[in-house]
Amino acid sequence: MAVFAALFSVVMLFTVVPAWTEKHSLYYIYTALSRPVHLPGIYEFTAMGLLDDRQIDYYNSQEQKKIPKQHWMKEKMQEDYWEKGTQSRKSKEQWFNVNLKILMERMRHNNNSDVHVLQWRHGCEIDSQGNDVRFSKGIDEYSYDGRNFLAFDDADSQWVAPVEEALPTKRKWDNVPILNQYTKGYLEKECVDWLNKFREYGDQELREGSPPDVHVFAKKIISGKAKLKLTCMVTGFYPKDVILTIRKYRTALSDNEVESSGVRPNPDGTFQLRKSTNIYEKAEYDCYVAHRTLKEPIIKKWDGECQDCSSGTPIGTIFGALIGVLLVLAVIGGAVYFLANTRMGWRNAL
CATH class of the missing domain: 3.30.500.10 (MHC class I-like antigen recognition-like)
Known part of the structure; x- marks a missing residue:
């Protein structure tokens, strides 16, 4: 090795x-x-x-x-x-x-x-x-x-x-x-x-062009298995050719794991691009950006914060809370199952 x-x-x-x-x-x-x-x-x-x-x-x-x-x-x-x-x-x-x-x-x-x-x-x-x-x-x-x-x-x-x-x-x-x-x-x-x-x-x-401004943030998802959507956004760059990659543990996600807005124009003649992915588990994510105006790529790490969750709520807290909710649901499910069987037994007895 x-x-x-x-x-x-x-x-x-x-x-x-x-x-x-x-x-x-x-x-x-x-x-x-x-x-x-x-x-x-x-x-x-x-x-x-x-x-x-x-x-x-x-x-x-x-x-x-x-x-x-x-x-x-x-x-x-x-x-x-x-x-x-x-x-x-x-x-x-x-x-x-x-x-x-x-x-x-x-x-x-x-x-x-x-x-x-x-x-x-x-x-x-x-x-x-x-x-x-x-x-x-x-x-x-x-x-x-x-x-x-x-x-x-x-x-x-x-x-x-x-x-x-x-x-x-x-x-x-x-x-x-x-x-x-x-x-x-x-x-x-x-x-x-x-x-x-x-x-x-x-x-x-x-x-000379205009270098990209890079932003990374996450928002909660109301429905579905994923609970957060991570977005990498680059804006203010010119010319329009740019490389933007979302990485997990420094490994690029595949295209079918990522949603892209496509390169879009800004009112000032520069461009912007957004790429997003759903997050199912706690992990290290970053945005990798390359543009001809940059001497070296920009790598911006996600800080684990959720933008529209409660203030300062990190992803670990969110997934910890989810586990707690699942445990509660499991207990309730067991109780419902027990009551259902009890009632069905009483009905069969008639």
Whole structure:
């Protein structure tokens, strides 16, 4: 056993830890409504650019002007960039207005008063490791009323129609090879170039990122066998790629033992993530967090306290009380069993 431990230590000592692989993305999302809904902040047409899930520009059908949403975009991009961008967004707004009506007729929705939505999302993702930048994937897809309508297959350079109503558009666009070649070239080259340029412009803010704030707490569970739910929460981090693991005696719990909220955005452009597990017995738990802004992982131990139990109630007290309750129930159960048998014997005697 000692020999094995020594060998294990040697292996761990000389194991090369791979560099952190960063994922970055640039997406543009266009949304058109079939009619006004007269709600604040919702327009018939909107368009926005998202760099690593942070909004960098915005346009709507009311102001009809492409504007920067990050200070470094305003500082770095020249005025003609915003003027040309405004004209491009206006032409796309007209395209959406025309094609949404065509699509509604094709879907037989042109005679109803419901609000229908046409959305287009396109962009690219890259993997970055130091100075090595690699194209990961490109997306160019349309949806109608929240359902997939048409998508570009970057590998095969053709459009994919998941619904019958999209087949005429697929045939029409596939019959123009130069269009598909341009789409593929934009996703794999031009989009990546813009992504790298924007990241260079926002170098300090984007590259330095924001480190995660880690919290661990437990709350009682009213029903079920488990009596406590332990939660590890990380928030305020950027970029969004993060590793969060709940560990028991320094061993990571399996995925089927953990509930995850998924990474969600905060109002300030950072992100948050929660993971929870049910606790059935007294044990040592901690939260293990790794993020590219950290020199070493954060390990935050649970102090054994229950947040919404009586003040300062440790888990040992809770499970001790549970054992006491079970003993009382056992005594009551025995008494009930005795009385039941006695009464049943009296009834049989009749």
